[in-house]
Amino acid sequence: MFDKEKKLHKFPCFVDTHMHLISLGIKLLTHDLEKEDLKELLEKEKELLFARGWEDMPPLDLINSYSYPVVLIRKCGHIAIVNDHTKKKLKLKDNIIYESDMEKLYEVFDLSFYKKALKVAEKEMLKVGVSYIHTDDLHGITYDELVSVLKDAKIRIYEKLAVKDPKKEMFEKISDRVTVGAIKLFADGSIGARTAYVKKPYKDTGKKGMFLLKENEIEKIFEFGKENGVEVCVHIIGDRAMEIMADYFERYPGNRVIHAQLVPKEVLPKLKKTHFSIQPHFYIEDKESGLLDIIDTDSMVYPFLELYRKGYDISFSTDAPVSPHDPRYVIEKAMMMGFSRQDAIKLYTKGSQDFCYYEKEDILQNYPVAIEFSDGEFFEL
Numbered sequence: 001m002f003d004k005e006k007k008l009h010k011f012p013c014f015v016d017t018h019m020h021l022i023s024l025g026i027k028l029l030t031h032d033l034e035k036e037d038l039k040e041l042l043e044k045e046k047e048l049l050f051a052r053g054w055e056d057m058p059p060l061d062l063i064n065s066y067s068y069p070v071v072l073i074r075k076c077g078h079i080a081i082v083n084d085h086t087k088k089k090l091k092l093k094d095n096i097i098y099e100s101d102m103e104k105l106y107e108v109f110d111l112s113f114y115k116k117a118l119k120v121a122e123k124e125m126l127k128v129g130v131s132y133i134h135t136d137d138l139h140g141i142t143y144d145e146l147v148s149v150l151k152d153a154k155i156r157i158y159e160k161l162a163v164k165d166p167k168k169e170m171f172e173k174i175s176d177r178v179t180v181g182a183i184k185l186f187a188d189g190s191i192g193a194r195t196a197y198v199k200k201p202y203k204d205t206g207k208k209g210m211f212l213l214k215e216n217e218i219e220k221i222f223e224f225g226k227e228n229g230v231e232v233c234v235h236i237i238g239d240r241a242m243e244i245m246a247d248y249f250e251r252y253p254g255n256r257v258i259h260a261q262l263v264p265k266e267v268l269p270k271l272k273k274t275h276f277s278i279q280p281h282f283y284i285e286d287k288e289s290g291l292l293d294i295i296d297t298d299s300m301v302y303p304f305l306e307l308y309r310k311g312y313d314i315s316f317s318t319d320a321p322v323s324p325h326d327p328r329y330v331i332e333k334a335m336m337m338g339f340s341r342q343d344a345i346k347l348y349t350k351g352s353q354d355f356c357y358y359e360k361e362d363i364l365q366n367y368p369v370a371i372e373f374s375d376g377e378f379f380e381l
């Protein structure tokens with residue numbers, strides 16, 4: 001229980017500028033293949049097995065020997081494998097599903113499950129001291145369903161809608177804490193799935209990944225954003241994707257790049273008025289897993305510190321549930337990359353409107369016991 005007599009340390013709460021709140025909830029409510037054994041889960045579940053976290057694709061034979069829906073998503077979230085039962089039920093063309101086709105997989109859940117996922121996830125975020133999140137959740141449900149899920153959120157939310165045909169009325173404040181304020185586009189995929197769009201082929205596949213947008217639709221969306229005061233946020237990982245997109249960011253200032261893992265040096269001047277939501281831990285994770293070794297590039301590689309030192313506008317984020325949702329994890333990895341502790345904390349609390357109360361002065365060494373929202377609500381954890 002929160003002890004008001006105790007001397008506590010008041011500090012701005014963390015702001016996570018890129019994550020997937022509902023997916024985090026789904027991950028918490030479903031299974032994690034990084035921690036659980038697939039064979040055991042297949043035996044245990046009888047109605048549905050929805051799990052995420054594999055790195056090497058599980059064999060199709062194995063999951064096809066079970067006659068209930070099985071959906072297994074890779075750690076990166078860009079590729080999945082389903083058994084024949086699911087394929088039939090969701091009318092899929094193949095057992096292996098990529099990128100935007102994966103949206104369909106979430107149709108195995110109903111709306112009450114999404115509401116539960118939001119509650120579980122926001123509780124987890126508040127517990128680690130994050131009171132404000134920029135999140136991307138329009139996956140597997142309609143816009144109206146999403147609004148009905150988000151409107152009861154306690155945590156402060158800035159929603160980025162993954163839509164290609166935005167309507168003006170979609171972007172609004174839906175409660176005191178929740179604003180739908182941005183459009184999220186995916187220019188490419190991930191390095192793990194070899195779908196990030198790169199200039200030189202991957203050393204192992206000899207392919208260059210994929211560009212997921214059409215030039216005329218990009219223009220249309222940036223124009224829409226400009227006309228309606230809606231921010232455009234683009235997932236960009238590969239250097240070729242960044243090269244294509246940089247021209248738009250130059251012509252449409254005030255928008256956002258998410259990830260920026262491979263950036264050609266020559267395009268940097270075009271990105272002066274662009275915001276970057278970056279994930280320092282991706283550098284450490286990808287280096288340790290050997291993923292960096294399959295990239296052949298002359299571009300800047302995970303240039304987060306360089307962007308910061310050159311005065312680019314960057315902020316930190318987890319991209320949870322791809323990686324852990326605790327800011328302390330990101331800050332630790334940022335310091336390994338060369339960010340100072342002070343800068344790392346600054347980049348993670350930028351724009352915070354709320355306060356967290358800690359027992360220990362070092363906010364990286366403990367979790368808050370309460371959150372005070374700027375509207376006066378006091379929330380005990």
Ligand SMILES: [Zn+2]
Binds near residue numbers: 018019020319
């Ligand atoms: Zn993401």
